[in-house]
Amino acid sequence: MNTQLALPLLMTGRQRRDNAHAAQQRRYHDWMAAVRLEAARIAATNGQVCADDIAHLGLPDGASPNVRGPVFNHRWFAFAGFTRSRRPEAHHNRLNAYCLTPEGRAAMEVAR
Secondary structure, rough: OOOOOOOHHOOOOOOOOHHHHHHHHHHHHHHHHHHHHHHHHHHHHOOOEEEHHHHHHOOOOOOOOHHHHHHOOOEEEEEEEEEEEEEOOOOOOEEEEEEOHHHHHHHHHOOO
């Protein structure tokens, strides 16, 4: 296998993901801001948050469940590890868990 091809393909995949997240952020800005605030409240209370914790908030009309991913792609959240989904329809999938950054904690203090 030629390993020289692997890195550019990986970077292209990351760029595609980042571009999709940016497009979702522009399209669903108001929804994402509200859900992000709720996710930060959950993280402040429980120590961490994952996509399962915000699944009950619903989705914008016509949006894919994948729109939840960019909610955590924000300076308020830092990767904290992995957890398993508790929703039956998610089949115990592995999810990223996030904790609040110092900036996120400060935003929660202001929001009180």
